[in-house]
Amino acid sequence: MADTHSTVAEHSEPDHTAHSPHLRHHFDDMAQQFDSATLGMWVFLLTEIMFFGGMFGAYTVYRAMYPEAFASSSQYMNPLYGAMNTAVLIVSSLTMALAVRAARLGEQKVLQLFLILTMIFGLAFLVIKGFEYHEHWVDNKVPLFGGHWDYSEAPQFARQAQILFCFYFFMTGFHALHMVVGLGLMTTIFMMARRGTFSPSYFTPVEVSGLYWHFVDIVWIFLFPLLYLIGRTKKLI
Amino acid sequence: MSTVLQDPLAVETPNYLNQEYGWKSWLFTKDHKRIAVLYIISITAMFFIGGIFASLIRVELLTPQGDLVNSDTYNKFFTMHGIVMVFFFLIPSIPATLGNFFVPMMIGAKDLAFPRINLLSWYIYIAGAAFALAAIVLGGVDTGWTFYTPFSSTYSNTFVITAAVGVFIAGFSSILTGLNFIVTVHKMRAPGMTWGRLPLFVWANYATSLIQVLGTPVVAITLALVGLERAFHIGIFDPAIGGDPILFQHMFWFYSHPAVYIMILPGMGVISELVTCFSRKGIFGYPFVAGSSLGIAIIGFLVWGHHMFVTGMSMYASLYFSLLSFLVAVPSAIKVFNWTATMFRGSISFDTPMLYAFGFIGLFTIGGLTGLFLATLGVDVHVTDTYFVVAHFHYVMVGGMVLAYLGGMHYWWPKISGRLYPEGWAKFACLLVFAGFNLTFFPQFILGYLGQPRRYHAYAPEFQVLNVMSTAGASILGLGYVIPLIYFLWSMKYGPKAGDNPWRATGLEWQTTSPPPTYNFETTPIVTEEAYSYHTQKETHVG
């Protein structure tokens, strides 16, 4: 490589920056910048998969160890809430996908509308989740705070069921945390959209936030059957 | 070449150091080189903090009775030594400093793909370090750096959560650095810089980044579970409600075994640069050296169970993990053989970086081979959790990683600072490190097979002689670390100007000025040759 510099590309930087005020100096062109950003988000999602993967792994081990205890505690979950929330999230994913589409096509009003819809569905998810948490609290099914825990209907599972409830709260809690972060992203994107930041040649933040939003949706797609739908055909409590 | 060459005696050219002044220009910089310097300062500080704990451990172990400090204090010493060194020095060491500085330069990029995330990762690192230091100042942690449950989750009365939060946060710094490198290597290469032409240091950092991105989140969630279990007294790993403490170990080592490859792989990358430069010869078997980095990164995820052979894990799992542990030794062996073969019919000089490379090859060979003892089921039962393990991983981590880091720092110091360090002192320090290191850790192999368990505050009197030897070695080693710190600082002001390419090395980082300008290259380079094409260098000459 010693002499590799002997030919030197005449770099046409001013042209590129002139094209778009959004091109950062260290990139050659917008395509490179867009590809980098989306690849970056995918690598980040890789991290997220493993982050939730750690919990899914531990969950699977315990579920294999104590299938009945897990099934019994699943009966305290309300699958209607779970299904509703799944539906809500899927709708929000649809609106998110449509928002990205609008951004690509440069339809500013449509973009803002779908971003707002996405936020509304995201909030709806959190509200339903809140009701659900409240029910568990009233039901004494919260082993987390050393108090609200009563499992006398099925004492044979009383101890191990705590593990499932711990996973339930950790997994849905971390998922809800991701929803909150997602809502923050949406708000930022919405503000940017209102300022008219995006155009068919620059919509990277919308695209990247969309990927994140869909990922959070996917996590829930797995949480729903794994937490709510265990052993629903049996009467264990 | 003459177009980029600068007269070393000329007035300082504009570079990343003199572009701007003042603390704000550093704390808000987005230049990967300045961020690398920030990292160098912070990990050096953490290294010496960890080093102080190491010295205290060694002083305590001079006598078998454990009479210098009480056992609680001693337990905190080795825990803080482990946490600081592993999570705040070894893991960020090469990637965040030399990698941050040179990966973009070596591929001909102006910066990393996400400069702001790069800066963010430094702040996250500092936040994590602040928690770890807070845990020390508040009274320490006594769980060992491994945080084994149920001791960490239920029984310890120390600042476990504070330290775990520190490690959790620092993990995200590591993830973001890895993410940045992956995207940079994929998307920011200069024209002509194909995958087959990437310098091996870049390959090594790329492989490291994969581990950082894929492994770190698992340890993050594991420590989060321990922290939550401790805070709310509920049990994921608590046997009282049916939890399995061994599951914690699985989850912990899923990251923490690959993490040792986060520590050693970039070191191997540095050695590939050093051996080629100071043999003035292309690497022997480029595809194998590059591929073995990826091989280590992937197979490294399949071997963690060898930390758990005596835990009561299924013995069939032990069999599986033992076999794969031998498999991961193969790519490491390939590297050592190829470095040696690279020297064959080379033009070998004995500059300080090359001395460190010799040291690395020797010590890493011993470290790697003793790793085979630990992968062997029947022998591991006896030596696991003894000083044999301590000696083994220090041979790899210190003998390997730290020597590579020091070698790399000496090699690239002229580029980073624009100055030369004093060669005589540097050779002397290198000798001290090598001798001190061996005196410290070789006796520990013998201690380990004799059966001295690790993390012992007081030990059986017959082990004293070997322990005294170890402590004596540690004093020499400590001196060997302090000397470079002094002369590096000294050389920043008084060292002779280095010139752009004092080693006559290939590699794009040497084609620009020293220190490099803010965006590294005045014009984007175009690459037409493989890495380490020393044989085409004939006519060029740097004064």
Place this chain on the structure above:
Amino acid sequence: MHSIPSVRTYVIIWATLTVMTFVTYYVAQIELGAWNIVVALLIAFFKMMLVILFFMNVKADSPLTKLFAGAGFFWLILLLGQFFIDYLTRTWMPEGTMW
């Protein structure tokens, strides 16, 4: 950049996802023994693929994106698979050491 899918495609995907959600809900009420979980996971996997391929538009994306998306699941399988190399074979041991 990539081709832009039509609104119709998105709506069809959404409708499929919603239907699958109700399918998974009702299948869970039918006794299938060990197959309950298999069916539930297969449906979840199918839904995930729909989201990834269409909503996240990986179908039209570069091989590199596909590689990275796939790598995540590969590593997840490594994690789970190797946990179970231990947990599934523990009971093979001559002594009943599981509690």
Place this chain on the structure above:
Amino acid sequence: MQLPLFPEAASAVASSVDYLYFYLTAVSVVMTALIFAAVFFFAIKYRRKSENEIPPPIHGSLKLEIAWSVLPFLVMLTFFWWGAQIFFANASPPPDAMDIYAVGKQWMWKIQYPEGQREINELHVPINRPIKITLASEDVIHSFFIPAFRVKHDVVPGRYDIMWFTATKPGRYHLFCAEYCGTEHSGMVGWVTVMTENDYENWLAGSGVEGTMAQQGERLFGQLGCATCHQLDQQGRGPILRGLYGSRVQLQSGQTVLADDAYIRESILNPNARLVAGFRTDVMPTFQGQITEEQLLQLIVYVKSLAIQGARPVSEQTSAAPGGAAATPENPNTGGKK
């Protein structure tokens, strides 16, 4: 000053571990010597003679790469094979092994013998007899490590771990805790005394004990009120325990389970976890937190002593019954909750 360089080998397995260790060391020394020699030789032979010399390029050799990947791996496979053989040979104790029970507790080892002796941080074993140690932990993970025997096993709370060895040389050897367990981890050490068969018998006879371990368990069985429901000869509110140990038990869930140490332990601590078919969940209280691991082991040894069909209660026997003997499985219909 003492300067030992190699540990004493005092068990049947020690020398086989040592031989493998020597083999590994020999291969390592040869490999290290080869690499060192090559590096030194090249460094001197090919040292830079003039500042401007440029050596000819060598790109590599596929044959060499394959050779130095495959050959070392084949050598490593011999390590693997040999190591696995030792590991598996020592995985399960022979059926005639003598039982000893050890409980790890921050920060001491509590040893119990079936004959009733109890010690702290001292283990006495006879020479040339396989000894099976059942390990339990009261709190955190410990590790039972006897360097002279080359054996070690973690003691994980919530379960029983098993290790075994055959001592071959009389003497006193270190017993260490090898898994970090808190403040006085390094104080959790003791001694293993290996004695000739005669000395061991004398030692057993010389120490005053209050009955065998099974008798201690039987006393506890009475004190805790277990006997009110678990009667010896007729069906009470709990299952009959005679003949239970080693049999297969029909559970309420429809599965069957082997009544071994682990199952009995679980049934005492968490009675409803695996309930025997035909019994109610609200009868037996949990004993978690009310009895120590040592007492649990005594109860288990007592239940074990009832395994022999038609055996009388231990108080009427002269010595404890050996464990592990399988009794006829009870009729699942009359079997029940313990």
